Amino acid sequence: MKSQKIIHLIIIAAISFFFRFYQLSSYPVHLSMDEAAITYNAYSIATTGKDEWNEFMPLAFKSAGDYKPPVNIYLTAPITTIFGINEFSSRFVSAFLGSLTPIILYLLLTLLNFSALPSLLTSLWLAILPWHIHFSRASFEAITALFFLFTGLYFFFKWIKNSKPLNLLFFIISFSLSVWSYHAERLFIPLISLYLLIANFKTVKNHLSKLSLKWILSLTATFLIFSVPFIKLTFFTPAIMTRAAATSILRESSLGNSLHSSYSSLSQQIFDNNTYLIFKHWFNKYLSYFDFRFLFWKGMQFTPPQSPGIGILMLFDIILFPIALYQLIHKKNKQRLSLFIALFLLGPFPASLTMNNQHPLRALTWIPAFAFLFVYAFEFLSKKFKKHIFLPVIFIIYTISTIYSVNIYASLFPHYYSEYWQYGYKEAAQYLCQNKDSYDKIIVSDTFGSDGPLNTGLPYLYVLMACDYPPTLFQQKQQTGKIQYRRADWPHDQFENNMLIVASPWDILDDNIPEESIVKKIYFKNGKEAFILIETNEK
Amino acid sequence: MNKKILFSILLILTPFFWWNIIHPSNIPSELIKLPQYLSNQKNNFFSEERITIVEDARWYSINQDIGRVFFNKLYIIPTELFYGLQAISPHNFFSSAGTYHSTPDGIPAIPFLLLPFSVLGLYQLIKNKKYLPLAIFVLTSLIPFLTGQPTLYYLIPTYLLYLYFSYYQLKLLSNRQLLNFLLLDLVYNLYIIGRIITL
Numbered sequence: 001m002k003s004q005k006i007i008h009l010i011i012i013a014a015i016s017f018f019f020r021f022y023q024l025s026s027y028p029v030h031l032s033m034d035e036a037a038i039t040y041n042a043y044s045i046a047t048t049g050k051d052e053w054n055e056f057m058p059l060a061f062k063s064a065g066d067y068k069p070p071v072n073i074y075l076t077a078p079i080t081t082i083f084g085i086n087e088f089s090s091r092f093v094s095a096f097l098g099s100l101t102p103i104i105l106y107l108l109l110t111l112l113n114f115s116a117l118p119s120l121l122t123s124l125w126l127a128i129l130p131w132h133i134h135f136s137r138a139s140f141e142a143i144t145a146l147f148f149l150f151t152g153l154y155f156f157f158k159w160i161k162n163s164k165p166l167n168l169l170f171f172i173i174s175f176s177l178s179v180w181s182y183h184a185e186r187l188f189i190p191l192i193s194l195y196l197l198i199a200n201f202k203t204v205k206n207h208l209s210k211l212s213l214k215w216i217l218s219l220t221a222t223f224l225i226f227s228v229p230f231i232k233l234t235f236f237t238p239a240i241m242t243r244a245a246a247t248s249i250l251r252e253s254s255l256g257n258s259l260h261s262s263y264s265s266l267s268q269q270i271f272d273n274n275t276y277l278i279f280k281h282w283f284n285k286y287l288s289y290f291d292f293r294f295l296f297w298k299g300m301q302f303t304p305p306q307s308p309g310i311g312i313l314m315l316f317d318i319i320l321f322p323i324a325l326y327q328l329i330h331k332k333n334k335q336r337l338s339l340f341i342a343l344f345l346l347g348p349f350p351a352s353l354t355m356n357n358q359h360p361l362r363a364l365t366w367i368p369a370f371a372f373l374f375v376y377a378f379e380f381l382s383k384k385f386k387k388h389i390f391l392p393v394i395f396i397i398y399t400i401s402t403i404y405s406v407n408i409y410a411s412l413f414p415h416y417y418s419e420y421w422q423y424g425y426k427e428a429a430q431y432l433c434q435n436k437d438s439y440d441k442i443i444v445s446d447t448f449g450s451d452g453p454l455n456t457g458l459p460y461l462y463v464l465m466a467c468d469y470p471p472t473l474f475q476q477k478q479q480t481g482k483i484q485y486r487r488a489d490w491p492h493d494q495f496e497n498n499m500l501i502v503a504s505p506w507d508i509l510d511d512n513i514p515e516e517s518i519v520k521k522i523y524f525k526n527g528k529e530a531f532i533l534i535e536t537n538e539k
Numbered sequence: 540m541n542k543k544i545l546f547s548i549l550l551i552l553t554p555f556f557w558w559n560i561i562h563p564s565n566i567p568s569e570l571i572k573l574p575q576y577l578s579n580q581k582n583n584f585f586s587e588e589r590i591t592i593v594e595d596a597r598w599y600s601i602n603q604d605i606g607r608v609f610f611n612k613l614y615i616i617p618t619e620l621f622y623g624l625q626a627i628s629p630h631n632f633f634s635s636a637g638t639y640h641s642t643p644d645g646i647p648a649i650p651f652l653l654l655p656f657s658v659l660g661l662y663q664l665i666k667n668k669k670y671l672p673l674a675i676f677v678l679t680s681l682i683p684f685l686t687g688q689p690t691l692y693y694l695i696p697t698y699l700l701y702l703y704f705s706y707y708q709l710k711l712l713s714n715r716q717l718l719n720f721l722l723l724d725l726v727y728n729l730y731i732i733g734r735i736i737t738l
Contacts, residue, residue, distance in 0.1 A: 267733070268737070270737075271730065271733045271737045271738060272737075272738055280634075280645075283634050283651055284630070284634040284635055286634075287628075287629055287630040288630050288634075290628060290629055290630060291625050291628040291630055292621065292624035292627075292628055293621040293624060293628075294625075297617070297618070297621040298621070303596070306592050307592055307595065307596055308592075308593065308596045308610060308614060308618075325665065326665060329662060329665045329666050330666070403605065406601070407600050407601045407602075407605050407606070407609065408596075410601055412596055412599055416599075
């Protein structure tokens with residue numbers, strides 16, 4: 001690689017790291033429940049080798065009402081010993097692997113014989129893509145899984161090219177780690193592996209036939225090490241099926257209400273059967289991912305539905321899209337075309353099988369398809385126009401796009417949605433940790449948000465983090481001393497002796513709280529009340 | 540098979556077509572409202588409600604100057620254009636039900652069976668450098684932009700273009716393959732009719 005290209009790649013890496021690490025603790029505005037769960041479990045593993053439920057080195061972490069994939073937690077464990085249990089530690093792994101992903105993408109594209117400049121520009125595209133940046137900045141396992149997905153693709157094509165078994169080994173490890181990292185990849189990886197196998201069948205067969213017995217045994221052992229525990233978790237524990245059931249489209253009320261437990265007539269069984277209804281619902285959801293507005297204008301859900309926002313791709317990409325398609329079709333490289341089609345059609349497939357419409361996090365498996373598409377557009381533009389014209393134009397467009405995205409991400413997103421990141425729990429937890437010795441009893445409400453009283457959080461996770469609560473103590477009883485978690489009940493609680501109540505406004509809606517009892521109020525970023533800290537009189 | 544006959548069969552085998560043949564007053568009664576819709580969209584294009592939403596975004600921007608550059612009256616134009624693009628997305632024709640009774644309850648305008656052929660037809664058109672249908676297709680997004688109506692009644696050109704894309708690929712099939720596909724399409728339509736009658 002020429003030194004100039006290395007310098008360009010270093011610049012892109014620097015941009016990638018900058019957008020993912022700058023003020024990492026402050027944006028997103030608060031640790032989500034999942035991030036808090038990952039961090040405390042990582043800390044617990046690092047210090048005791050056990051999770052919060054006292055289980056030794058689990059392969060699925062039961063926490064925050066879910067079974068969490070283990071990769072992010074084990075990778076975060078050593079980070080908590082270096083930086084402590086805080087936002088930075090929590091988000092470090094995703095931010096770091098997310099920053100490296102554009103570099104892996106560059107290596108992958110050059111391996112697939114794309115020239116250096118288009119590959120660099122596609123790498124830059126990913127480095128500044130708000131869709132990827134946002135999820136890299138919070139501890140989202142999907143980013144880790146995507147990193148291993150790209151790494152796996154890189155090693156697969158390297159193996160196809162040079163037949164070295166070490167590349168095949170790294171491919172198996174990368175794809176396995178991707179499956180172990182996030183739920184969507186549990187479906188996506190087997191499907192894309194099947195495609196890679198079919199599309200490269202002759203070469204794969206040829207390379208495999210040349211493997212020595214030693215390598216065959218090593219590769220099989222590696223595959224089994226990753227797959228056997230996974231199969232065990234899937235079929236003999238609730239860890240994987242629980243998650244699948246909890247997020248399945250079957251749980252959506254719009255579908256669930258129309259399904260029949262038994263059919264009342266033959267005509268109903270034929271014309272309104274459940275298979276048809278489920279297929280129709282899924283297909284509707286799947287196609288909704290191909291909506292231009294979602295792709296280019298309003299897909300990231302940083303702001304309320306009618307407010308200005310950003311798509312999962314950048315607005316400029318709408319110009320790249322037709323150019324890239326034209327190039328892809330006219331290049332007459334059937335292998336590349338089929339790879340794109342596979343990535344493009346399979347990308348939103350896992351997300352379409354789950355609840356919620358147009359879910360950008362679950363659709364992250366779609367990024368390789370777009371990266372693979374846009375490299376064609378950059379290839380075309382770099383050939384068609386002179387560099388001194390084309391590069392400054394790209395630079396200006398991306399700068400404007402970035403300023404627009406940063407404005408929405410750093411300003412509008414916290415304003416509109418701080419409460420969806422459980423904003424306020426940390427401040428409340430910090431207060432009660434500092435003052436816990438002054439009270440006989442502390443109640444923390446698990447109700448939060450301004451939408452209604454039915455949203456519940458897991459405040460104990462924030463207390464564990466803020467108080468640096470020793471995992472050995474928590475593992476025994478899953479309690480945090482005198483701090484209890486339930487909704488405040490002022491008519492009764494007011495008679496308690498020397499008690500601190502962290503209440504949501506919904507808990508005390510109709511109660512007349514004396515002003516002197518209120519010790520602190522915490523507000524969401526939009527100015528609405530998040531929590532009210534009330535103390536009962538000492539009697 | 541004769542090209543015109545093939546396109547006509549495809550047209551007949553779409554729920555949007557036969558539903559509106561059975562209910563012939565639907566399309567005229569909706570299209571007659573066009574002047575009213577155009578006038579409403581013109582009068583409400585920069586409505587206070589829309590401007591307030593944009594001004595809100597400006598107010599909460601990181602910096603007022605940046606906010607002013609991005610979030611001003613002009614922001615409404617691309618927003619509405621994207622509503623237009625959303626309306627011509629395949630989702631609106633192949634999977635979701637039409638609004639204002641333009642299709643039978645819960646039934647998409649075009650059978651989902653035609654979607655792969657539409658995509659492949661589009662591929663063939665690009666491959667053969669025939670861009671006019673594509674250009675018209677994109678331009679049809681201006682209809683909802685101008686009328687404020689994403690209903691299928693106003694998107695009949697888009698609907699016909701999706702059929703044309705499918706036709707463009709289907710005509711490449713052998714007579715036997717084509718016949719098999721049309722039979723399948725017919726069965727799907729009969730199933731839909733069965734659904735409407737029994738439910």
